[in-house]
Amino acid sequence: MTALAYRSYNFLTKRQSGLLVVIGLLVLLFLFGAFISDRFSSASNLLNVFEQSTGLALVSLGQTMTVLTAGIDLSVGSMISLLSVLLSGTIDGEASRVLPVCLGILVLGAAIGSLNGLTVIWLKVHPLIVTLGMGALLQGVTLLYTLGPAGSVPFEFDFVAYGRVAGLPVGAVFTIVLFILVALFLRYVPFGRFIYAVGDDETGARLMGLPRRRVLVFVYAFSGFCCALTAIYLVGRFGVGNVYTGQNYTLASITPVVVGGTLLTGGRGGVIGTLFGVYLISLLNNLLNFMDISTHYQLIIQGLIIILAVSVYVEKKRAV
């Protein structure tokens, strides 16, 4: 039992020295919240926060992978918007179309994402510019497809967002499982290790003969895939896809990655940190709501958290 605990502790902290900081902050925040308000620490409120963090968690999962390779994906917002309008527009209320369309959206997301990766490789342009351009292009296509909410989904589709099995929100549990699978993949599968290698020292990775191109295509395709999952969740939550559904996620998806201890310079960090980063931000916003602090100040606090987080982690890398 202790061996297991030790191993899981090792697993959690390896490559992620900042992880304990995030978990510590999360615990402190929870205790502080519980002290301030009884309803904050109630199971139903916590489950709600858990449930609502799903969208941000899914985008940030893909974002973490691109950041690990020292890249970034700024097309996620537009991608989510496009996929969500295509999803509800194509299903258009027909229950029989739900499954094939969802699968199609997942494939499309991965395809657009891999186009990002291929462009980065072919044109040798910085991912920031490539995904920025792709984001503009996708937003334009979205607005060509529709200028407002498109189509509809069957009523039961909200199961992906609001469904509960044994009292637990389905989407959020699915998200945790996905995070753990990706964490295991990054740690135990050679290809997962390559992702760190490419981000840590690109030239070194190339000299070692690691498949740098395949790694890049994979991470951007995976980010696109995660956008598709987010789009499905958001359509379930709102009942319809809209042209600006994903807009705020572009920059919002980067905050949890950074707060979770993944460095923008690549090669360091991991998805578990991101997951806790998502919970930290979701819980913080929830607590600020309980404290009746307006959303305007929530922005200020979010910005300060980014500054604090990046300042702390920079020191960590230097110490290594």
Next chain:
Amino acid sequence: MQQAVNADMSTVNEKSRVLKQIGARYGIHLALVALILVSGIVSPAFLSGNNISNMLLQAAPLGIVVIGQAFVILVRGLDLSVASIMATAAVVATAFNGQPGDVVPIILIALAIGLGTGLVNGLLVTKRDVSPFLATLATMIVLQGFRFAYTQGAPSGNVPHFFRIIGAETFYGLPYNVVILAVLAAVFSIVLHKSAFGRQVYITGGNPRVARLVGMNADRVTMICYVISGGLAAIAGLVLSGFVGIVDNWVGRGFELDSIVAAVMGGIALSGGRGSILGGLVGAAILIVVFNAVLLFGMPVQFQIIIKGIVIVIAAAFYVKRGA
């Protein structure tokens, strides 16, 4: 005989080399001229005095931001906070409800906000080693929070008439804001290309190690670049508030990315140390011309963003090839 052929070959090579150099150095300028000519031929309305005056009016605020962005990118940075500074300056412009006597305090407060934000950006980047993307992202969000808290989400009030004049009116077809842009561009071009500080900017961006080894205070140079960018963004915000006339919380939205795009298109390398202010302004002009042409050609407005997205990537690729 053989020699003659060789000589012939070498002049051909020489010619193609010169052509290549011209293409590399002036490619973006030629692209702008070609774009203007094609647009003029396809749609004669494009070259009407009215339309040109209109485009200049739109180009000026973007151009002012691009000058600052150029400084930051030259030292290997990036400034995402410019749009937030612009919007905050615009909110300040309406804060006193449009009295003519308030013009000077408005300018001072807006400048203070811009310069202060730039200073914070610079400090985070140099003293805390925060990546420019995150540092300016964070100040962008914080500033946005202060702005929302101040306006409670719904800004109101009028812009003083003075800003309406400099932002939206023309002097026999020449917009006043273009005059402001021209003056700023001239001043900062001289600073960048003729002063010792300008050389330091290029060295800091081109090779920070060398900068340190020759005993330069690279941190100070970097910091000043962010401060310049913040100050210029504040000026651009005031000019834009005069152009729009009314103010909401999002005046200047999209300028952070458009200004980076214009700079990159104009040949200012994101890897630092290469590029000029004139190049950045040409990049800004191309963006504005493309936006305008899309509408004059009768294409749906959505094509503005689609074409913008494609142009960004192609332009960036052009410079990568050149650098390699």
